[in-house]
Amino acid sequence: MTRQNYRIGELARLTGVKSANIRYFEQEGLLPEPSRLAGGHRVYDRSLVERLTFIRRCRDFGFTHAQIRELTRLAGDDRRSCTEARDLAQAHLVEVRRKMTELQELQRSLEGYVDACNQICLGGPASNCSIFEDLGGERQKSTPIAGCCGTQAKP
């Protein structure tokens, strides 16, 4: 079995969220008040690792504390139905999928740029790359980057 108790620093290492930030999350109501050692140090159990990882992921994709709080609070409230929690997760999911599409676009933009640059440019001035003609718009697979460094050699 894995150990049951963690201090704030260990929790931080396990989840990739800084100690100061964990305290801030607690203050913001995203995390429950943990039990304490005699001297006041916070002690967490295993379940907090999962919970905090989930919160971190949500945060990393721009969900507000209000949204995260709403979702995580459901899990301790018997008066609110499971369906309600599911609907919230569902709404969350729609947004995640939208973000996914946007991220794919960004990825394709960057990939296309790096690819074309590898094939066509070899150390010419950056201004010739016309990076902004390609990044941000819809990518057309057919034509590579138009005037990318084709007209100028190294000095």
Added chain:
Amino acid sequence: MTRQNYRIGELARLTGVKSANIRYFEQEGLLPEPSRLAGGHRVYDRSLVERLTFIRRCRDFGFTHAQIRELTRLAGDDRRSCTEARDLAQAHLVEVRRKMTELQELQRSLEGYVDACNQICLGGPASNCSIFEDLGGERQKSTPIAGCCGTQAKP
């Protein structure tokens, strides 16, 4: 052909970035100072739509203004090589791919939860869903959510 000139409000509508935010981006050095009408109103051309869309996407995925500025500034500086811009884009890309993986995890967490909830729970109390046992950890495809709303009916 599409029209050549846009005012800040139109640019805002086309890119999904608020006017106030566009002005702020300009102030932050992410966008060049645009030309002005006689009365001082900003005028942008078509290329700014692409440029701003790219900036918005980068921003939406947590890149700092410093990172975005670095990347976008290369495109106007002949003294810096194309390879340098490419390397920066490459580094950017690595981070985008990492974010992609994380986003997929989050998506799977939420999908798994919604699926299981649809199959097993039908209006029971949310606390029975044990949402945090599933969200945040590695998802095991085999077992659906364990004690999710199975033990309690509606009052």
Added chain:
DNA sequence: CTTGAACTTCAAGTAACTAGAAGATGCAGG
């Protein structure tokens, strides 16, 4: 030439950290 939407600048407010001070605690080795 009037009217109203859209623009201008500037200042202040907010969300989510982030860093630093100043001191207390926990634990391992002597």
Added chain:
DNA sequence: CCTGCATCTTCTAGTTACTTGAAGTTCAAG
């Protein structure tokens, strides 16, 4: 038991990236 030092505690202040609001100006349709 004592020392030393990493880790913890609270508190305050600063940073980034917006966001809102005030007060006034400009543009374009009627």
